[in-house]
Amino acid sequence: MEEKYKYPSLEILEKTPKSGVWYVILNRPSRRNALSHDFFIHFPKALYALDHDPDVKVIILSAAGNHFCAGIDLSILGSTASNSGSGESLRRQIMAMQDAVTALERCRKPVIASIHGACIGGGIDIVTACDIRMCTKEAFFSVKEVDLxxxxxxxxxxxxxLIVGFGNAMELALTGRTFTGEEAKELGLVSRVFDSKHHLDQAVMDLAQAIATKSPLAVVGTKMVLLKSRDLTVDQGLDYVATLNSARLLSSDLTEAVTAQKQKRKPVFSKL
Incomplete structure (x- = not known):
């Protein structure tokens, strides 16, 4: 297993050599992977590095220990409030933390969240910014901030x-109640639920490897169009994808995909 990226509280590695599937593992198991100051500094840097690595095709976001993420480390909340000289200073700190989470959407490579155990507060912030979410049936979730x-x-x-619907989100956010992996599937927060972490890990890897066989240019373009289209009308979204594909249709990947189908072989696509 290769680990060429090193950041505090994160483990980043390619478990299967040359698969193009890289893991970003939250690695503070003794604190249930609560999000520290280090996380908000280094997480966006790690995603930027992986995004610009041509050998990275898909990213799996998972966690060490028994839980995915218990939310923001409570020590951050106290120190942030006490050390801020003004409301504007505090606002800038919050926006910097927001940007660290938005880095998941800014990353061109697709990110799959593999969730087990607790996914609370800041954990929900993170997984809602991922592209695909899957969990174990024992996983549990809570939009906990209202209780703080x-x-x-x-x-x-x-x-x-945008994921579970306005009414469902309102109820979950106002109550802060805990909901299960099965309910997360019913709500549409996760696409699949598994009986054990072993089965989750295998299914997530299989999915990531399947995506990694596609044209990186097509995968990146699809993520870009879907995210952009959230903020556009249908007509605007169609115009955006037409502009995008007017350049992509000239790529060698299209020719390779068509040729490979005719020759009944696996295509070999260009790296980004």
Missing amino acids: ALAADLGTLQRLP
Whole structure:
């Protein structure tokens, strides 16, 4: 297993050599992977590095230990509030933390969240910014910020309604109640639920490897269009994808895909 990227509280490696599937593993198991200051500094840097690595095709976001993420480390909340000289200073700190989560969407490579155990507060912020989410049936979720006298401010209130619907998001955010992996599937927060972490790990890897066989140019373009289209009308979205594909149709990947189908072989696509 190769590990060429090193960041505090993160483990980044390619478990299967030359697969193009890289893992970003939250690695503070003793704190249930609560999000530290280091996380918000280094997580976007790690994603930027992976995004610009031509050998990386798909990213799996998972976690060490028994839980995916227990949310923001409570010590951050206390120190951030006490060390901020003004409301504007505090606002800038919050926006920097928001940007660290948005880095998941900014990353051109698709990111699959593999969720087990607790996914609470900041954990929800993170997974709603991922492209695909899968979990174990024992996983449990909570938009917990309301119980800390806060409104969730790192993306959940913006992204969750687009995933589960406005009414469902409103109920979950206002109550802060815990919901199960099975309910997360019913709501559409996750696409699949598995009986064990072993089965989850295998299914996520299989999915990532399947995506990794596609044209990187097509995969990146598809993610870009889907994310952009959230903020556009249908006509605007169609115009955007027409402009995008007017350049992509000239790529060698299209010729390779057609030729490979005719020759009944696996295509060999160019790296980004």
